[in-house]
Amino acid sequence: MSEKYKIYHNPRCSKSRMALEFLKKEGKDVEIIEYLKEIPSKEELLVVLKKLNLSAESIIRKGESIFKENYKGKNMSEDQWVEAMLKFPKLIERPIVIKANRAVVARPTELINNLD
16 A cells, blocks of 8 residues: 655645645545644644754745734744744645655645655
């Protein structure tokens, strides 16, 4: 049996829907995590960042009004960025696709192929 994929998904986001559709077309076994409803724990978020091999700040959605109103121009630590994402999960870039110990921000969708 093939390994399961996880997608941190926002159904209102076209890029997220495209990534989910891509996984389904490829016949992948997918666990969907609607992270705006099922907010990840701090531990989960830290594991995702490690799999992405990215800093918390690098997956912040800087176009969001929450970012502009609360965080723009601030020099924050890794832990502070993680706390910001937990407080406002809308700040988490999407979609994040995970397979085993690797993950990608699937923008563009084809980056999912890097997990194989």
